[in-house]
Structures are given as structure tokens and as C-alpha cells.
Amino acid sequence: MATSPPRRRGALSDRRRAAEEAGRRAARAFAGYVRKHAFVPQYAPETRLSLVTDDGVTLSASRLAGPADALGTVVLVHGFSQSSRMPRIHAFAHRLAGRMHVIVPDLRGHGASGGLSSLGTYEPLDVKAAVEAAAPGLPVVTVGISLGGAAALLHGGTYGGVAGVVAISAPAWWGAWDTPATKRIQRYAMSPAGRRFLAVFMRTRMAEVCEGVPHAEEQAGAIAPAFTLVVADPADHYFSEEHPRTIYGWANEPKDLWLLPGTGHGSDLLTPALADRLLEELDRRLR
Numbered sequence: 001m002a003t004s005p006p007r008r009r010g011a012l013s014d015r016r017r018a019a020e021e022a023g024r025r026a027a028r029a030f031a032g033y034v035r036k037h038a039f040v041p042q043y044a045p046e047t048r049l050s051l052v053t054d055d056g057v058t059l060s061a062s063r064l065a066g067p068a069d070a071l072g073t074v075v076l077v078h079g080f081s082q083s084s085r086m087p088r089i090h091a092f093a094h095r096l097a098g099r100m101h102v103i104v105p106d107l108r109g110h111g112a113s114g115g116l117s118s119l120g121t122y123e124p125l126d127v128k129a130a131v132e133a134a135a136p137g138l139p140v141v142t143v144g145i146s147l148g149g150a151a152a153l154l155h156g157g158t159y160g161g162v163a164g165v166v167a168i169s170a171p172a173w174w175g176a177w178d179t180p181a182t183k184r185i186q187r188y189a190m191s192p193a194g195r196r197f198l199a200v201f202m203r204t205r206m207a208e209v210c211e212g213v214p215h216a217e218e219q220a221g222a223i224a225p226a227f228t229l230v231v232a233d234p235a236d237h238y239f240s241e242e243h244p245r246t247i248y249g250w251a252n253e254p255k256d257l258w259l260l261p262g263t264g265h266g267s268d269l270l271t272p273a274l275a276d277r278l279l280e281e282l283d284r285r286l287r
Helices: 009-038 089-095 124-131 147-158 182-190 191-203 217-221 243-251 272-286
Strands: 048-052 058-064 073-077 099-106 140-147 164-168 226-234 255-259
Touching: 048 099, 048 124, 048 243, 048 272, 058 124, 058 272, 073 089, 073 124, 073 147, 089 099, 089 272, 099 124, 099 182, 124 140, 140 272, 147 164, 147 217, 164 272, 217 243, 226 243, 226 272, 243 255
Parallel strands: 073 099, 073 140, 140 164, 164 226, 226 255
Antiparallel strands: 048 058, 058 099
């Protein structure tokens, strides 16, 4: 009688270890989702604003009052599939409000705002609406993260009206989808099932046709005489070091480039240390 070959214990152990590691990754991903999207902090009711963009989209926002001697207003713009209520956005906004007035909008198609996300084509209008809601007579600085950084750059070079633009983890362009992380965004954004997933689980409503972040060379160069500050991790897994260096090269003086190794992407960079450094920079530039 033929007998089956004995199973190799090593192969079973390898499969078991792989299954356990997959389970741990899934648990970490679920915990991250819950932390970022399910139990998020709220802004006080008296801080809430309703903004309307030039193309008629109603945006939800909050206004945090800084001290009486605040030098200006920061418009803090979140990234793709996030909102003003993400824990790190919320904490960063309140840290900045210790010395500046702060306005934190939800981009179109995100959070409590209306409209549909265009991945960069129309989001500069969202930044414009938030800038126009700032206290009159004081300078305004836009601080954008990832998609919000691209929107801030495009807004600053197209519409002006700001004293400076701070772009954190911002893409210089979009279309190549040349990293695994951006390819994952493409799969979600370009398919009906992916858009449903984003709407249900990430509170992000996407337009069916998204051209993505426009090439920003002309706009980045037109931000001056306002200052441009580019902040990024050179090993960013979404947008390589080529992106911040390219934006910095496009910009005209006054400008600066902060490369912060090991800090990650987007809201990962929004630490108390970065808030304090940024406040010192704004104090120096605005005063």
C-alpha cells in the first residue's frame, strides 16, 4: 500500500508563523483605523464654521482663537482620506493655537464637508475659502499636509493673499502612481468598489473622474514674495525625496527646506516638536 510522504514540520512552522504575522498586521491595521477614524476628538461647538467655496461647495471647519497678541492665522489643511478631527491634526491645531489663530477645514468630500474629492484639482478653492475666513488685518499662513500641502501650494501661487505656505509631505505632481502606496490610492480612487469603501470606512467621497494633483511648477514659483517652507521625510513611502526637492527648486526666495529623516508621511510628522519649531519659524518670519 502506498503511503503519503510525511509532512515537513519546518514547512508547517513557516506557514504558522506567516499566518500569525498576517494576523498581527491585520490587528495593527484595525487598531490604526479605530484610532484615526472611529473614536476621533471633537472641536468645541462654538468653534465651528460653515464655509462656501467659489464653486458652491459647503465646507465644515473650526476656528481656534489664539492669544490676544497672536501674530496671524494658520490655515491647517489635512491630507487625503483624513479630516480636521484626526487625532494628530486636532492636537497640532490646538498646539499652534497657543500662539496663533487657527482655522481647520475639512476638504471637499472629507469629514463633514460637502462635495467630492478631486485629488487636487479643486481643493485650492477649499483653501481659498478658509483663508478668506481668517481675521482681517493679520497675516495668514497655510500649512497643508500631503494632499492638503499640494492644495496650499496651488492656492498660494494661484490666488495669493497669504504671507507664507508650509507644505508637509506634499507631492509636486501626482500622475505617475509610481510607489506601492500611491498605487493603492489609485486602486481605491479609480474603481466603484474602492470609492464605496472610502465613503463608508474613511468618510471620503470621491469624484468618479480624478485627474489628480496638477503639476505645480508655475504655482510654486508664484508664491513669492510670500515664503515657501517645504517639510518632508526624505524616505517618505508615498512621495520620494525628489518631490520636496523639486518643490523647493521651483519656489523662489524666501524659501526653506526641512528634511526630517525617520518622521514618516503626512500626519506622522505632526509632533509637538514640529509644532514648536514651526511656531518659532512663524514668529521670526511674521514679526
